[in-house]
Amino acid sequence: MPGGRGFSTVGGVPPRPPDATHVERLSEVGRYALGVLWGDKHDSILPYRHLRLTCPCEACGAAAPTAPAPDAERPVKLELIGGRSIFIGWADGHETILLLDELRDLCRCARCAGEPDYPISGR
Numbered sequence: 001m002p003g004g005r006g007f008s009t010v011g012g013v014p015p016r017p018p019d020a021t022h023v024e025r026l027s028e029v030g031r032y033a034l035g036v037l038w039g040d041k042h043d044s045i046l047p048y049r050h051l052r053l054t055c056p057c058e059a060c061g062a063a064a065p066t067a068p069a070p071d072a073e074r075p076v077k078l079e080l081i082g083g084r085s086i087f088i089g090w091a092d093g094h095e096t097i098l099l100l101d102e103l104r105d106l107c108r109c110a111r112c113a114g115e116p117d118y119p120i121s122g123r
């Protein structure tokens with residue numbers, strides 16, 4: 001795929017290489033976190049609680065961000081949708097759909113937190 005043309009950037013966020021938002025493998029890290037191996041070989045460990053708090057649905061957006069019940073941070077179903085999103089079914093019956101791009105944004109590893117590989121807008 002030559003160049004990176006054809007991306008439509010929204011909100012000034014530069015596009016990532018496609019590999020960076022391609023999920024190679026999902027795994028369980030301990031009992032409380034999701035492990036994601038990305039197409040660019042990056043490894044993310046994302047606590048379920050964090051994923052649940054990030055749920056972009058209307059119900060969660062309206063609710064006050066309180067500490068969720070244990071069932072609310074225990075996924076019973078994890079599924080990739082069309083290679084672009086991830087579906088999470090929680091034990092309390094709630095469902096979360098996140099874009100893989102958003103999922104990658106949640107990575108707080110030393111590399112992602114300390115070395116942003118894109119320029120901060122406004123310099």
Ligand SMILES: [Zn+2]
Binds near residue numbers: 055058059060061095
């Ligand atoms: Zn929600």
Ligand SMILES: [Zn+2]
Binds near residue numbers: 042112
């Ligand atoms: Zn990272």
